[in-house]
Amino acid sequence: MPGTDIRVEEKPKKELTESKDQSDSQLFLDVIGVMSHSVRTTLNAIIGYTEIILDEKLGQISPMQEHALKQVLKNSIETLDTVNSILDASNVETLKVEVLAGSLPLRDALARFERDIILKVLQKTGFNQTKTASLLGTTRRILHYRMDKLKITEESQAAGKGGV
């Protein structure tokens, strides 16, 4: 419409984008939180029952049963480590703050973040390369999900807009 001040219309659009960005971010954290809660609740029962049986509170167990139960325990703990690694990887907000502070270019910060994750997963899995590759794949998928937001943030900073 002639004579309409378009700046008035731009503001709500920007607010809408920021609001969607925040709700996407919250949704992502909510999904991770629900996943973590469900896995931890189930693992609690598995690990607890396994300890009770291994302690022979429900009767004597054979060496073969003991071996099998120890495998259940070991694999349960590995599952928990996987969940914790994903939770660590989801904590990209820390990285976002560093980018905003201008201490590191985005590319360098992501490379450093990925290297830290690789080292952490290698340590947790006893330097098992197959498991590390699998966990790294998950981490990268999460990072790609977050990349757009980080790029937007970096562009905003370059334009002098900044702000977390």
Add this chain to the structure above:
Amino acid sequence: MKKKILLVEDHPANIEMLTMGLGFLGYTVTVAENGMEAVEMAAVELPDLIVMDILLPNLSGLEAASRIRSNPTTQSIPILAATALAMPGDMEKCLESGCDAYIAKPFTPKQLAAAIEKLLKER
């Protein structure tokens, strides 16, 4: 004398496992399956300690802990938050609501018993 624990938990397998595990370790366990029941049972049973799950039906563990703290009859009962909520800030929320300590799932009955004993000793 056996210590009396009020276990507040809504997950059937965890109720059975923890009742069994704590029983084997020498505790007497009573169970509340939601937050409202926890508040009521705390006042009637007067347990030595409450093991409180947080995500519960009817009334959350956080609200239940807060109500137990504000009731003069139950305010001094130690509350151990035992929850699968393990995201940043979850522990702080539990402590702010009135819980005295926090343990994140998964844990074994022995690990839970160690946390219970530590809290009982501190109180």
